[in-house]
Amino acid sequence: MQTSSDKPHVPGPSLWPAGLAVGVIVMLVGIVVAWSLVVIGAVVAIVFAALWVRDVLRGSHITEAPEVEPERRVAAPPAAETAPAAVAGGAERYPRSVFLEVSTLGLGAAIGGLITLPAIGFALGPSLLNQAVPEADLGPVTNFPEGDFIATTFTSNPPEGIVSRRTAFVRYNGLLEQLPSYTIISNHCAHLGCPVQPNGPSVGKSHTWRTVTFQQYDPSGFGCPCHGGQYDIEGNRVAGPPVRALDRYSFNVKNGHLYVGVPFSVAKVVGTGADAQIHKVTYAFPGEHVSGAESWLYPIQPPHDN
């Protein structure tokens, strides 16, 4: 080995150590996985180690460590001017620094988008999708004598628990063209959603069927305790700030049981009982006009029942 001068010496570059490293790793993996791998790894490691040692002992690639200029601050080199010349094709209009700036911003935007868009979607999406409510069983139709209003408190979506308790004022109107007619009025005020109360004395005691509670009332209308809204017996607004009639529930009668489904909003109701004409619109939040000039303030509703 020619190690005569004062300058530091380094072994020449060589790939044999890579093979040694691979062999050692295979040995370690083999300890966990299989003994055959240990043997293979050992063989590989020894072979490459021998080759490496042979190289070093031969001293064939010993070189002198290269002189390195210490760093000095220099005035900004005209890199921007040389860069355009260096770009293949001489595209001086699009220097490399500008390209790098734009790509950094672009990549940043892409990363930002990849992170925040799914998060925003998660924040917004679930409140707009899958809003459908299953039908709720209100019990045998014998609970609803004809012509009487029964305040019925039920759980509209049992998996959600108590937070889905609702109260509807249910009145059986008899048959209309051989089909049972029910008036099922929601107790959420159409002004700002307060719980509406029946204006009239309660009749008898309340009773329950499973989780459904029934209490008969003799109302002459409905009133809201928050800001003084008043409704008539069909839910039309009579006085106060409510902007439309009370919402109603769609219903179904199956196997002698009454089921309520998706609620909908009502512009107004003409007539009463089984003959009432209900001007039905898609469900809107309380306080939103559904008819008249002011309804153009709320042209699009988010999905409510799908």
Next chain:
Amino acid sequence: MAGRQTTTYERITYPVDWLEERSGLVGGLRYFLYRKVPGDTNWFQTLGSATLTAFLSQAITGTILAMYYKPGPATAYPSILHITNDLWGGWLVRGMHKWGASVFIILMFLHMGRVFLFGAYKYPRELNWIIGCLLLTLGLAEGFTGYLLPWDQTAFWATTVGINLNGTAPFLGPFIAQFLQGGTYINPDTLPRFYAIHMLVLPALIFSLIGLHLYLVVRLGVSSPPWSKEAAGTGPLVPASQNGHSPGLKAGATDA
């Protein structure tokens, strides 16, 4: 290394100097503490820092409450009862948080009134006034979102009305209401949503804006009470004939 021994003073201040050399923070704190303010500042000008104290009280009591409060329709109410009646000191922390909210809002209004009275929203403090108004709005929003958390009747229905109030806004109203509620009606997702807004989103915004608010106060300086005889920025009273301004106006205008 040095040619002399370190003095006792230097031994004591060594940690401070160590921190200052590596961060520069100590110098910043010194600047904040020893900066000059007008000598005639009024007791009414303590309302701002009192508001900050009230907010910090809310932050601390809120953090402690968050360790025992369980958001969720079935667990929220029982956890509040547990905090109030079973845990040692729970009633005090919950009471401080509830009444601290009212005190915080009252102080914000009083502070705003004081700034208005002093005309301290005028040049160059307009930006600070705007930040203050935003803080007022955010503080009221904190009160609104926090009101739902006990999940009792008062909470539930006040929040129903509040959400529907937002829903009456034109065009976007229905979407805002549905986003706040997490659905068409208040559902099991509404409470955690309000909790996240109350605990994470709004405090982060409020802390950042308070930081900006304080930075501007330090940078722009505290104003003297406008009626003060030696108000900073004004010269001595000079009769109208001599100062070229309208009668009664002090020379050198009346800013700051």
Next chain:
Amino acid sequence: MPSDRVAERRKVFKQYKADVAERGKPFFPYAMVEDSVMSLVTVGVIIALAVIWKWTTPGDHTGIGPDGTTLNQSGWLGKLIDDPADPGTISFVPRPDWYFYFLFYLLRIFKWPNTVILGTVGIPTILLILLIALPFYDQRAERRPLYRPVAMVAAVLTMISMGVLTWKGATAKEALGSELIGDVPSWAKSEGFENNPAAIAGAKLFAVSGCLNCHTYNGAGNSNLGAPDLTSIGASNQGAEFFATYVSDPRKFGNEVMPVFGKANGGELTDGQLAQLGAFLNASRGKNASSGDK
């Protein structure tokens, strides 16, 4: 000229900075001590309120009865907790926190459906914009209160209206049937129909049928909707039968707003119940009146 004003402002601000540098005092300790005292007072007030809230609650100061249900009692500062949330209730009267009472009362003022949006988002948004934009439409450099009449008048008006709205929001009362029925004995006493069983029965019907959602009677009820106060309606000497007929069908008397109560006309009250109501209204001749049987 704008640039003159801008130059003037900058000059004055520079002078302010110079004045403070020359004559000012260090924030610590001179100003900070006042801040610290006020902050201590603030924390003291918060703690005091918390303590009073708890320890003035009657009983064992928990607001919960031995059977685990919420008690309806409150101390000096309101209930410790209310009943658990019940979305299906039909007897609860919602109220916001006290610092929102002014907005709450604003909603009661705008009771015409077409104006609802003004009360919910219109006016609050406009006021907030006016508040935020204040430094932009008040560009005068004058800061002394006595020389800013418009600002001072506006401030006083704002404070008075916020105070009045908040107070009216706090005292807005509701006509809950289940609560009003407890008032019937005191009505009977003050109006003098304690010995009139028909009037008492009518009073109970009156309390639960929602009449007080529109009318006021002896301080209870709602006067927001323009229906007359009935405390001394009987003094008009129209007779119990007149009142019974009116309530049975107000349309006959030109009243298009009041609901129709008589069963014969589509309502829910029987003739017997209507007669009791008529007796009650006829006996209502004002506070501390003598008993009127007819």
